Amino acid sequence: MDTDSTRNTPLPKLLIASGEASFDLFYRTRFLTPDPVIYVETPTTRSLLLSDLEVDRGKKQATVDEVVPTRTFEERLKANGKRANLPAIAALFLKDRHFDRVLVPFDLASGYSRALESEGIEIVVSDGELYPQRALKNPEEIRWIRETQIGVEESLEIALELLRKAEIREGLIWVDGEYLTSERVKSVLKQEMLKRNLLGRHTIVAGGEQACDPHMEGTGPLPAHLPIVFDIFPSHEETRYYSDMTRTFFKGAVSPELKRNYQAVLDAQNKAIDLAGPGVDSKLLHEAVVAHFSSMGYSTGIRPDGRMEGFFHGTGHGVGLEIHEAPRVGRAGELLAPGHIITVEPGLYYPGVGGIRIEDMLAITDTGAQNLTTFPKTLKSAIID
Amino acid sequence: MDTDSTRNTPLPKLLIASGEASFDLFYRTRFLTPDPVIYVETPTTRSLLLSDLEVDRGKKQATVDEVVPTRTFEERLKANGKRANLPAIAALFLKDRHFDRVLVPFDLASGYSRALESEGIEIVVSDGELYPQRALKNPEEIRWIRETQIGVEESLEIALELLRKAEIREGLIWVDGEYLTSERVKSVLKQEMLKRNLLGRHTIVAGGEQACDPHMEGTGPLPAHLPIVFDIFPSHEETRYYSDMTRTFFKGAVSPELKRNYQAVLDAQNKAIDLAGPGVDSKLLHEAVVAHFSSMGYSTGIRPDGRMEGFFHGTGHGVGLEIHEAPRVGRAGELLAPGHIITVEPGLYYPGVGGIRIEDMLAITDTGAQNLTTFPKTLKSAIID
Known part of the structure; x- marks a missing residue:
């Protein structure tokens, strides 16, 4: 001090x-x-x-x-x-x-x-x-973060109805007499969130090539058969606390390569989640993700055209009054402690193939970690017929 | 430089x-x-x-x-x-x-x-x-600000339907089988704004005593017969430019004192608006407002209970990427110039009586000022039967 x-x-x-x-x-x-x-x-x-x-x-x-x-x-x-x-x-x-x-x-x-x-x-x-103690949430703050997340999951469920009732035309998604766009899905998501007092300024609904750029918010018609990344991280208008979740969905049949990529991301994420707990250096979570991708033969780097491919961001971050706050979960880690709220969000991004990311939010407890994200994430749940 | x-x-x-x-x-x-x-x-x-x-x-x-x-x-x-x-x-x-x-x-x-x-x-x-040039908006920026304002006026029109179709019960406003609250009106406003890509984080719908505190966002059942201040200042999700408008409405019959106060605020505002133009020191607008209130016998100061009353804030401010930016329009003024976007928002606040504020947004032009706010503001339009 x-x-x-x-x-x-x-x-x-x-x-x-x-x-x-x-x-x-x-x-x-x-x-x-x-x-x-x-x-x-x-x-x-x-x-x-x-x-x-x-x-x-x-x-x-x-x-x-x-x-x-x-x-x-x-x-x-x-x-x-x-x-x-x-x-x-x-x-x-x-x-x-x-x-x-x-x-x-x-x-x-x-x-x-x-x-x-x-x-x-x-x-x-x-x-x-x-105020380093800001990273360690008390029960009231954890409740606020969970309330935000519950509103996110309810809103996503409603937005997915658009994908469920849609059909596929010429490789795109057709619903209500028009091609479904990122803008429309985001609009539904944001409207539903606002009904729950959630402000989702930079909600991402990005399909196909756009999903290969992790911060692209998404624009234009959404592709069938290719991954569509939903990264939803609103704050609550009253409490101001954020939550953060990413899911990747496919409309229609999915190639074996994309299925394999999806499963690799999910497996990497689950390995990292299993490691989380008090006293653990958060860089171990990141290392587990990197090791899993490496063992599966996924490479990371800069392509000849200058674009990034593979897994080129950190595995997660703390969440609270800021969408990115302590502790870091990346190459540089920190010791996790009870009250930390962290995301675990590996991804694989290959231009020409598609980008996939899956993100849950964990509360570190006295004995381990509690996953505050309950939205399904199996490959089966990700494919919408 | x-x-x-x-x-x-x-x-x-x-x-x-x-x-x-x-x-x-x-x-x-x-x-x-x-x-x-x-x-x-x-x-x-x-x-x-x-x-x-x-x-x-x-x-x-x-x-x-x-x-x-x-x-x-x-x-x-x-x-x-x-x-x-x-x-x-x-x-x-x-x-x-x-x-x-x-x-x-x-x-x-x-x-x-x-x-x-x-x-x-x-x-x-x-x-x-x-970047002092940020205060001087180019035509594209002025268009962005006007687009925000148009969405605000459309949204307010829809929200006012709640007041129009309501009846009065026990001094409160009753609609759809319940008392109308600040929260419900704000929710409708924010939903309508979001449909137009506008984020109205701190939208104010404050009635009665709450309206006497200019920054109180409003909560609970809205009163009939007393002023309800609507201060609406969202930013556009894509352009990020703000607009800013305040209107004060009454549901049902209004006392002579409140009518007089409303007209005093409106007259003060119009006097200030008439002064706006290039080369004018903006403090003259503020002084016109203060002089008008003074001439009408309205006093400003701290009450024995410690609360403020009268007209105790500046007359306006610049609007752009920030909701409050240059130029100031208050006791300390600045020379107005073409491209400046300013608000003119006098108010009178008397605890026990009610708070009233009326705000328009002007674009300073080469020859004068253009009022970008088109929503009605006469006393007649403010009283909703």
Whole structure:
């Protein structure tokens, strides 16, 4: 813990950010503002400084010890001919409380750091997470994440009806008198999620070649017989907690090569899932995936045309207030601990053949891991006649 | 313009951020990633540095001169026993191109600034906007903002059907066999907006006392006879441009006092709108609003119970990729110029009486201002029988 060497107490933490932009600020205040606010935390007191516009709502909603109106600080600064901007207000507040050195998050705006320094406040930038405990979810947070995931699974079930009732025409998927597009499936998914208070901004429904690019969200008519990757990772509008799941589906008959690839991804994923538990280095999960693909003869690398093929991303990541947060599950691992929520999402991507990814979300427990994803993922369930 | 004094050319600009988090990065690349990427801009070359996972999509989508894979930089750093994190990669790229001094945005993470400095890169933090031209929208951007606004007006029209077909029971609004809540109206609004690709995260539908707090999103049964504030400011999922409109409605008969307050807000707004045009200091719009309220005898201040009353926020703000951006329209103004998109949104808030706000969005033109909001706002249109 960073401490003030002269007094040997932990340094006060300072955030200047909006609850929208700063997950740390939301984590400590559960208070959302569009514009930045000042938050100061000592071992005994958590203080939120708010403008007149926010102060009433802050007193009602923010999980802090005190809401301090910025108005008097603004008036004092102006009386001294100074600009009453956020770093000046923060510096004045800190000096009133006899702090001249603070710990700030890695992502505090450089402009604020410089301005605070010019006001005589010494800035210690946190090397890692300001609140590493954010990675370890309490039961309430786990419930919020599960609620998000339940809404995802309900919504996916409804969206798949489109694939189920469709027929195949000229290698494409035909339903309701038109070719089924990524856009339409995403629209249904997002509508269903919104009914459940879930915002799925970058929901992926990508078929064929598009699925070979893991971040392509998908556009245009969806192919029959080829993999269609559904990667669904909304956050809940109220709790703001994410969930993350990927499934790959096929409409119609599937080639032996694609069936083999699908099964390889599923087997690799299950091997990694079986390893997950407290005290385990998460890189072992990634290594298990890489080893499985290697043993099956799947190669990874850059093709002559410059495109990537094989398995070229990490195996997973933590999920919480951010869609990607600690712990990492990749070449560089971390020791897993109870409360960690991680994804396990191997994939195989071969341009000309198709991209496949399967992703579950696990909660690390005291004794092992609980799979929070209940949506079927067998090869049989992936093929929709 | 910040320049390198030794060579008298503009400093290269450096961004390290995700397109999700950095509006500047999205503005210059129109490329979205969940994770941070490196962007370097000189007067001749705009370079986006991407990991293997993003490089294919970047080449297709990003509006830059070159997509540079980070892989070779990572390999060189690792070969030298160094950590291949983003600031190290950025520093190596800059040194390769003989830059040792860069201009960064105000909000570059302090952790990145410090790391770049320790790699020998001198950091100049931009005092204001890195791209002040972002405030001046080109015709394409204005079209995007108008498209967002059109979807808002269509959605509001549909949501108001709930109020129109409702009846009044015990001072509340009764429809479809239950009391109409803020949540239900917001749900209809958000669903309709989503059909139009609009994400209205913090849509406000707040009635009665709740409407007295300008940022309260609203919860529970809506009151009849009292003002219900609808503040709707979604962004478009593809263009990411916002629009912003507020309307206040009443269900059923309205007291003379509330009618007077509504008309005062509307008159104040129209006075401010009439002043808008190129070369005008936007603070004049705010002053017109304040003067009108004052002339009508409306007082602003803190009540004995600590709550704010009257008109205690700015008159408006710029709208674009951010819901609040330049120019300001408040006590501190800026000179308006063609291409500015601003809101004009006075309000009167009296706990015990009700809160009223009316907001339009204007595009400043060569000769005046165009009101992009076409939704009715007369007192007559605000009262729903």
